[in-house]
Amino acid sequence: MVDKNFKDYMLSNEIVKSLTLLGYKEPTEVQREVMPLALERKDVVVKSQTGSGKTAAFGIPICETVEIEQREPQALILTPTRELAVQVKENINNIGRFKRVRCTAVFGKQPMTVQIRELKQRVHVVVGTPGRVLDHIKRGTIDLQKVEYLVIDEADKMLNMGFIEEVGSIIDAVPRNRSTMLFSATLPEEIEKLCSKYMKSPVRVEITPEALVSSRVEQELYEVERSEKFDLLKSVLYVEKPDSCIIFCSTKDNVDELNERLKDEGIYCNALHGGMEQADRLSMMKGFKRGEFKILVATDVAARGIDVEDLDLIINYDVPVENESYVHRIGRTARAGKSGKAVTFASPGERRYLAGIEDYIGYTIPRVEPPSREEAQKEKKEFITRLKDISSLKSDKTEVLSKDVTKIYINAGKKKKMRPGDIVGAITAIEGVTAEDIGIIDILDYVSYVDILNGKGRLVLDTLRNTTIKGKEVKVEKAEKPQR
Numbered sequence: 001m002v003d004k005n006f007k008d009y010m011l012s013n014e015i016v017k018s019l020t021l022l023g024y025k026e027p028t029e030v031q032r033e034v035m036p037l038a039l040e041r042k043d044v045v046v047k048s049q050t051g052s053g054k055t056a057a058f059g060i061p062i063c064e065t066v067e068i069e070q071r072e073p074q075a076l077i078l079t080p081t082r083e084l085a086v087q088v089k090e091n092i093n094n095i096g097r098f099k100r101v102r103c104t105a106v107f108g109k110q111p112m113t114v115q116i117r118e119l120k121q122r123v124h125v126v127v128g129t130p131g132r133v134l135d136h137i138k139r140g141t142i143d144l145q146k147v148e149y150l151v152i153d154e155a156d157k158m159l160n161m162g163f164i165e166e167v168g169s170i171i172d173a174v175p176r177n178r179s180t181m182l183f184s185a186t187l188p189e190e191i192e193k194l195c196s197k198y199m200k201s202p203v204r205v206e207i208t209p210e211a212l213v214s215s216r217v218e219q220e221l222y223e224v225e226r227s228e229k230f231d232l233l234k235s236v237l238y239v240e241k242p243d244s245c246i247i248f249c250s251t252k253d254n255v256d257e258l259n260e261r262l263k264d265e266g267i268y269c270n271a272l273h274g275g276m277e278q279a280d281r282l283s284m285m286k287g288f289k290r291g292e293f294k295i296l297v298a299t300d301v302a303a304r305g306i307d308v309e310d311l312d313l314i315i316n317y318d319v320p321v322e323n324e325s326y327v328h329r330i331g332r333t334a335r336a337g338k339s340g341k342a343v344t345f346a347s348p349g350e351r352r353y354l355a356g357i358e359d360y361i362g363y364t365i366p367r368v369e370p371p372s373r374e375e376a377q378k379e380k381k382e383f384i385t386r387l388k389d390i391s392s393l394k395s396d397k398t399e400v401l402s403k404d405v406t407k408i409y410i411n412a413g414k415k416k417k418m419r420p421g422d423i424v425g426a427i428t429a430i431e432g433v434t435a436e437d438i439g440i441i442d443i444l445d446y447v448s449y450v451d452i453l454n455g456k457g458r459l460v461l462d463t464l465r466n467t468t469i470k471g472k473e474v475k476v477e478k479a480e481k482p483q484r
Contacts, residue, residue: 006060009035014098015064022094028053033205034181035061041148041179043202045195047187049331052207054183055091058151063096065148066124073142075149076174077127078167080157082107082278083285083301088127088153097405098453100440101125106132106142109278116141121442130158130166137173147174155184155191164190171198185324212327212361216339219330221354221365226347229317230261235376236343237267237295238383242313244288247297248329250318258317259297268387269295291394294387300325308332309394314342319350323360405439406457408464410448411475418443418470423450426469427460449479 005026006019027035030052037044038061048054062075077092079085085105092103104118106128112135119126119142126133126142136142150171152158158167171180180199184191195202213219224232233247249255252273259271270293272284281301288296289308300320311333320326326344333340344365346354358364412418420441427450428435437460439451452460457478464476 004032009039009060011060011064012099015060015095017098018095019060024056028057030054030205030207031057031060033207034058037203037205038062038149038179038181039064041065043179043199044181044205045187045199045202046181046183046205046207047185048183048205048207049185049212049327054153055088056095058149058153058181058183059088059092059095062125062149062151063092063099063101066096066099066101068100068124070124070146071122072146073123073126073144074146075125075151076133076144076147076170077125077151077153078130078133078158078170079127079153080129080161080163081301082109082129083281084154085127085129086282092125092127096124097439100451102440103127106136107278108132112139112141117444119143130163130170133170134166137170144174148178150174150178150180152180152182152194155182155194156186156188159188159190164194168194168198213330217330217333218339218341219344219365220341220368221344221346222370223367224345224347224370226349229345229347230258232345232370233258233262233315233317234265234267235371235373236315238376238379239371240313240341240343241379241383241386243294243386244291244308244311245295245313245315246308246311246329246332247295247315247317248320249297249299250321252299254318255297255299262295262297266384267295268293269297272296272298272301274299274301289394291390291392293390300329310338312340314340316342316344319344319346319353319357321353323357326357327361404453404455406452406461407479408450408452408457408461409475409477409479410450410464410469411446412469412472413444413446413448415445416472418448422470423448426464426467427452430460430463432456433460 006016006024030046030048034044034046034057038058046054066074077088079088085107089103089105092101096103101124102122103125104115104123106115106126108129108131115136119136133142137144152167158164180202182191182195182199222232237245247258249258252275255271255273259269262269270284270288272281287293314330314333316326316329320329330342333342410418410423420443423441424435424438427433427438433456437452437454437456439453442449461476461478468474
């Protein structure tokens with residue numbers, strides 16, 4: 001097979017520029033298989049494990065083909081969880097940044113008024129959970145009549161969560177003349193029925209992994225009494241000294257309890273579970289990705305749809321009840337060709353779950369002896385020192401793309417009859433600035449936000465502060481924080 005790069009797919013310069021800055025070098029297998037089909041608007045059923053690069057496999061063709069001037073959504077992406085919806089939205093916005101693709105996410109536990117306001121703007125792509133998307137359809141607050149791409153991501157997870165009926169109702173609300181792409185790690189009978197009912201002669205793509213678990217993940221198992229797990233956890237952390245670690249528990253109560261016990265021991269960490277407010281969950285994940293803290297205690301809410309670079313250690317403090325959860329948990333490490341380690345603590349009461357997991361993955365997880373108390377105590381000081389060292393925070397992909405992008409604020413919006421053309425006219429009148437330097441424009445009731453591309457932000461700011469828009473003086477300044 002001849003190696004391909006993204007330029008071989010005849011993508012626009014704007015998309016290729018984004019992919020280059022995002023660090024995409026060559027397409028993964030699922031991207032090589034799916035992108036040409038998606039660009040030809042074929043229906044596709046894709047069987048592929050998490051971590052295979054499937055978001056870009058559908059995200060790149062969608063961003064490439066959307067009509068920027070069209071106001072109504074042209075693509076709808078359904079995801080099973082809020083976390084995955086937010087991540088997909090971020091990926092779509094990043095891939096489409098220089099083409100000015102606008103993506104918004106809709107999900108539960110976020111005010112409907114905020115989402116309705118966003119949907120009234122020009123939106124090219126909507127990504128959301130089935131329940132909230134169906135709410136918007138019933139309220140008439142989302143227009144799906146121009147949708148050309150429908151993506152059902154992690155369909156098996158939606159089935160397990162009881163969303164399939166809602167997915168069917170949503171499919172009935174989008175145009176028949178569309179391209180449908182379904183992605184799933186497994187294809188049970190109910191998913192096959194969905195494909196047969198709603199898809200037109202779909203092309204089937206199966207990405208067969210070498211194994212359920214990457215060979216780059218070093219797996220270890222400690223057989224331990226439940227009452228001794230906490231002391232073992234401390235010893236493992238002291239000896240391993242991870243730069244980035246997720247400790248998985250089975251319930252949110254277990255997460256909160258373990259989080260507090262670790263903090264009482266001077267081990268700085270934070271918790272993540274479904275009982276938290278959505279804004280807090282997103283903030284927590286952002287801080288963990290940036291390296292503001294190195295240990296995250298979490299339920300399986302973090303096992304799917306969370307992509308953390310350089311995650312070197314996974315600890316299963318509780319053995320997962322579902323076999324697939326073990327694979328998804330430890331699949332958070334050893335991504336993008338890197339290696340990682342996964343450690344599981346199994347008490348006597350969890351042996352039946354462990355047996356199911358080992359039967360599922362097809363081999364016995366290697367048993368190891370716990371570190372000696374002397375060895376652990378010897379390493380404790382260095383672990384605590386490294387835990388406190390956050391001198392080298394990581395830049396996320398959005399920040400990398402935003403280096404040459406400046407978001408400006410204008411204190412005039414729809415109520416003052418501000419229109420995109422007015423803003424574009426004022427900016428392109430500046431010497432050295434063209435329409436290619438203007439990104440997404442958000443005009444709200446009383447204010448407007450504009451992305452200025454290609455490092456032209458300072459020039460635009462300085463000039464607009466001394467000029468008028470529509471013959472009126474306006475306040476123009478750098479926006480303090482992103483609005484999307």
